[in-house]
Amino acid sequence: MRRGFTLLELLCALAVLAVLAAVTAPSIRGIQEEARLAETRTNLAVLQSAAEAYYSKFGAYPAAGDYQDALMETGIFTRRLRDPLTQTEYFFWQNGRYYVLASPGLNRRLEISLNAAILAAGRLDKRLIGDDLLATNLRMTD
Numbered sequence: 001m002r003r004g005f006t007l008l009e010l011l012c013a014l015a016v017l018a019v020l021a022a023v024t025a026p027s028i029r030g031i032q033e034e035a036r037l038a039e040t041r042t043n044l045a046v047l048q049s050a051a052e053a054y055y056s057k058f059g060a061y062p063a064a065g066d067y068q069d070a071l072m073e074t075g076i077f078t079r080r081l082r083d084p085l086t087q088t089e090y091f092f093w094q095n096g097r098y099y100v101l102a103s104p105g106l107n108r109r110l111e112i113s114l115n116a117a118i119l120a121a122g123r124l125d126k127r128l129i130g131d132d133l134l135a136t137n138l139r140m141t142d
Contacts, residue, residue, distance in 0.1 A: 067094075
């Protein structure tokens with residue numbers, strides 16, 4: 001009596017394993033992307049709370065260019081946060097009264113145009129930002 005597997009049996013087993021790997025790989029990538037999205041939303045909420053605490057303490061929002069440094073220097077914030085989706089810092093704009101914190105999001109680019117008129121009006125058109133992730137104290141309009 002022979003022991004072992006035939007070549008055909010081994011090839012069939014490998015084919016089944018390859019099909020299983022092909023089916024599960026995309027779902028694992030989707031789970032990782034959802035985790036990054038959740039981390040981004042959490043980071044934006046933390047930065048928004050820190051910006052509001054800074055405003056409460058100093059009567060103004062931190063300067064746009066070095067806002068995370070300003071938050072850390074005052075002790076409001078303990079570490080620099082980076083966007084897990086793009087591995088870059090979050091975008092921050094402010095005009096003294098209104099601010100926008102944003103992540104470029106899954107599309108890896110930020111299609112948002114902010115200017116003094118938009119910030120002065122206190123509202124932001126949702127069509128300008130698409131699916132990007134952001135935190136703001138502006139009113140959002142359609």
